[in-house]
Amino acid sequence: MKWRELGLLAVVIVLCVACTMKDRNFIDPHNIDSILLWMPLLLTAAIGQFPVIVIRGIDISIGSIIGLSAIAVGVLLKSHPDLGVPMLFAIGATIGLILGILNGALITYAKIPAVVTTIGTLTLFRGLTYMVCGGDQIDASLVPDRLTVLAHSGITVREVTVSWLLIFALLLGIITALLARFSQFFGNVFAYGSNPSAAYLRGISPNKVQMACYALSGLTGGIAGVMFLSRFGNASPASAGSGFELLVIASVAIGGVKITGGSGSTLGVVLGCALLAVINVALVVLKVPADYQTLVYGLTILIALLIDALSRGVKKQGAAA
């Protein structure tokens, strides 16, 4: 664990302690449940966004990928109400993967900058979502209990429930952490992000790295889409996953993944998501008026990035001395 992660953990803890002192109810099991309920979706999508940011890219379309996956799986449940849970996740993941590959191909082969491409596909995928369901909601009656139960049951310790969804997301996190450390692929991702032209001159294919990262982001978005159905029990084409992209990107940035590429850790991403989740609930517990919540969110993101920028400045001076 590096200073960046320790610092983030400290902020999360300090925030929790402060909130508890202000209002005992903060450590109420029910409240912790709501914090934990908030995390799986965010974490899953952030895990896919992580390598994309490491290679100096961005996937803004992630919110619409979540939406399209949720709605498409819901529509499928209409005609095939008996599909098993693993199958639902596999279908969602496949849809996400295809969308991610489309992003990757546009960025890698058509050479459209990632920001522009994924702003375009953000709208495109949202449009597809309306098409898939004909504008209709996915009603709670369509979403089977075996799926929704994953969000509300799990391993319960002293009245606090860690949902199966969160366990699944954390498992994905652990796998990603292992891959980041022990896979050749992630080695190439970090090298490419650190110095793209040098990576090319060392024989790393820029196309493969980029394609794989965007495909992976799509894949996790697809999984998060099914989680969305599980968590909320229904989905509307207009709102499912809408605006989520900014939270995902923010949590990765807050987690210390350098926007300029080349460095970052999975643990940082997990803690970044945790911080956003805690703040989200804290705002309610501390009775911050709803009108101010978005402002506090924005400030948190800016402060995290400011700390990064300042610490980099210090580091640079140190290296020059």
Place this chain on the structure above:
Amino acid sequence: MAAPALVRTENLNVELGGLPILKGIDFELRAGEVHAITGENGAGKSTLAKVIAGIYQPASGSIFLDGAAVTIKSPGDAIAKGIALIHQEPLIFPDLDVASNIFVGRMPRKATMVDHAEARRRADIILKQLGVSFDARSDVGRLSIAEQQMVELATAMSEDAIVWIFDETTASLTPKEVAELFLIIQELKAKGCAIAIVTHHLDEVFEIADTVTVLRDGTKVAERAIHDLTQPELVSLMVGREIEQQHIKSAHASPGAVMLSVENLVGPGYQGVSIEVREREIVGLAGLVGAGRTELARSLFGITHPSSGVVKVDGNAIHVKNPQHAQALGFAMVPEDRQQHGLFPNLDIGYNASATILRANSTVGWLNQGKLRQAALSILESFRTVYRNLAQPVSQLSGGNQQKTVIGRCLLQNPKLLILDEPTRGVDVGARREVHQFLRKQADDGKAILMISSDLPELLTVTDRIYVMHQGRIVGQMPTGEATEEKIMALAFGGKA
């Protein structure tokens, strides 16, 4: 010396952006040999290195490796074939540790997992052989340039490279570090590797090389064993481009008052520089790439700042705070890299030609388009710039016309001192002549002109006086009438005139 050729090129032709860079090169690199590739700036030395390392593809011709014809598809392919290119600027990944840098893309694995411990162990063995003071866990972003260079050497060693190409590797090293590098090169040579060094440092050629190939304007002019050659002979092989035109003489018998005087200036990339530029005078600044000429120009224009010394304008000592201040003092600069620093490529010609005088031609922030248009038209006209209309994007113009636009824009400010950095690079012969004549006319009208150029015939054609820089210092000056290419090159290479 009759060892077989490890690398051989036959009738190799390379084009970049449609321009021929290498023409019909036959080159042989033998096992156990240190082969210097040398020539003037722009002769094609680095291009040859990059073709062999798979970075550029030849337009025609063949490359043989160990006698067999090969295509070197990519840098990765070159590495797989045992060819290592050590770059002038070390290729490093600042966010990764040394071991990951060395084994990037091919980390040792146990089962399918990357084995970091093994990577560190192997890296440390190689680093020990190199005798460096850092280890496999060090943070590469914090190493010095020389140490980063050592990381690159370690990388090539770990790849078991048999063909080593050093592309101006010594440029950023201290003499002590160069000596250490040469020891390593000697060891590689003893092991039977084939080594090419691309360099324009003649003393290095004579110190380390067995053979030297001289390039001039993209063709090979000679290949000699080093013991058959003297330094003056080598210089005369390198120079000798034809002078295209007669010296363009000043209309005045003598230049005017001293406009710019620099005394003992020390700053980033140059030291102890003293020069003078007078009104009605064109002063040339010759030297090799990296000699500190551009760095000096950047300081004069306020982009960087000297640490000591005096700059005087019309006799008054001043400190140039920033480019805006430089312009207020009456300086204008035409930068070396037209694309990066000179042009707004997507904007139209009219804007590009008049961008320097926007403020002077606006009323509370509103541009006077008519006046700007007039100014642009007149300056482009006086320069005989060829274009369709002012609304055309400047990127559609030829290199020569782009450069005329940039120079023209600087002249619209009516500067007292014009600093030009490689003003005719990539400009065709006809446009060059026009640029030269135009500059002379500007000087005759009273401007002081300081012109950096690596193009010796150009300096001999257009300047009145030439300073020569070598490793950050002025090593000589002469009136252009007394200068020859040989004299300038000998000084630029660090020899004596």
